[in-house]
Amino acid sequence: MTCNYKISEKIGEGAFSEVFYAEHNASNFPVALKKLKIESLSEDEMKSCLNEILLLQKVNCENVICCFGGFKESNNYYISLEYADAGDLEGLITMNRQNGRLFSERSIWFYFHQICAGVKELHAKRILHRDLKPANIFLTSKGKAKIGDLGLSRIFSLKTQFAKSIVGTEYYLAPERNSQGGYHFKSDIWSLGCILYELCALRSPFNGEQQNAYALFKRIETCQFPPIPANCYSRQLKYFISSCLTVKPANRPNAEQAHLAASLMNKKFETLRLQYKKQFGK
Template identity: 45%
Template sequence: MKKLTRLFTRNNRIVEDDEPWRFTSVVRRLRGIPSPEKPKKLKSDGEKKSLQTVESRLSIEERICNENSAQTDDNVGRITVATDATEYSEFKLDLSPEILAKANDYRYDKCLGQGQYSTVYRAWNTRHNKPTAVKKVVLTRLSTHELNLCRNEIKLLQAVKSPYVVRLLDNFVENYGEVLCIALELMDGGDLEGQLDYLRGNGRLFGERSVWFYFHQICCGLLALHENRILHRDLKPANVFMSGNGRCKLGDLGMSRMIGNRTKNVRTKCGSAFYMAPEIYGIHGYHFKSDIWSLGCLLYEMCTLCPPFYEQSSEYALCKRITSARRTPLFPPYYSKYIDYFIDKCLQLDSNKRPTIEQCQSAAVKMQQVFQSNITKRQIHR
């Protein structure tokens, strides 16, 4: 009750003593307790909207606060819950008239795709007169973990400014704070996964020149993240977005994490199974070199249209295959030996033996220059 009262007070929505039913109805809604009696009818539509705003904001903030106000006491090994009202100020939704008015600047055209907890639309920004992509997330339907992913993605996209990472244009709310809208740079060419599906369906492969062209841009995007101390943790074809002119950029930073200078290793197991580094399955943690492993898997799939450690039988069998680094070699007549050698370097079991992202980008630049100068594959190895 104490925490709920603070939330009401902090948002300037103090419950009056002569209207106790409002407070109890919100508590019942948060705890899932059915109301024994129907509350009094509100006098006007304005009062209804005001109450909906309070309940929506309270339910969202309450779930976020329950997760983030828990702090670990390393000395005694227990969880202590913060009670200071300042702990919750970071997670408050801004429902000012200026923020709500931003929704009127967008005209929605069509649905571009639907994820686990969001839907992406193609939209037109009437204020700036240009197309954008708007990701809509219904906050009231999300779990605490999914709410944290949304907040994390916005925070990291604001921190990274690179032509090789999908740019965050704006974020605002609709429906009195129940729907979060994230306006992103429009990538009208789909994603790399769609390009690979097209090649699979037509029985074709990327030429090696195209492989290095895309790989260089992916390396530049990952370099921008690592320079900002950001670990992507979910690098895969579906998170490489394409433009109409063939350029590609990294996106979907929901699983990413910013690592402090004093943090040696991260231990949270997350990502897409086919692209996860072997150390993620271990107990000692992982660092930036785990992204290099995913980068090698991505390069391999661009050449073969299949992940290097594809396994359908079970997760245990997939884990055994990844931790032993068993993969099928590339097609020798179609690709140079250098690309197979470079994949081997990225897929080293010992993360310290893998190249850095700077070395990966340098190699991609060199190979691009080789193919642009029309040097034959036989001359590459001299």
């Protein structure tokens, strides 16, 4: 019940929800309390919200937002979620873009290998996220990146072959998401490629077609996007982007392969950082 929380400022909102910073009275533990107005929700929207609770409770991973439970009060439904105190990746990218500052490659792999770890865990639980984007990657002041907003996710049973509903954010949709053939876990890998590209270029690879959905879908179907800044990043990073942003899903890595590759690159750049610090004391 809300009486168990000290609720303060609003920290976010979605199409049918508001999120508030709150502290549990008994423990002073901080949470993100998501408030849903039941009367303004369709049956499908309410199912989506309840789905988020069920999905999050199935996952125990430091790179996926933890769900502490939910409750109904009056005409509202509340979900108590882990609070990420440093905002989200979209905000960090926006700040860098406004300041004209690119991410170092070490920083990119530091965040990205954690995102891949979260996706690996979701896919291991047969959960397809379907809406991976910077705004759904939450950050903590301790340097953790955590995947959240699983309301559009769904669980694939071992017998399920493909999903066909079109949900998610257009800039991050894989080509097969716009066709009638259906899609599977590799569509999340395409979205990972979009996130990695955006960490390099500070914009979505398919940004710029806000007024023309057909033109956007054609660019996605033909995989047309500007190159990332020249001479700034390694050959391996550029190859990783191209391998994720491949039109044929079968040619993309799976979540385990993506996590392994990203972790190796993160380890490489962390080793270089430690060597530099040892040599120059910085």
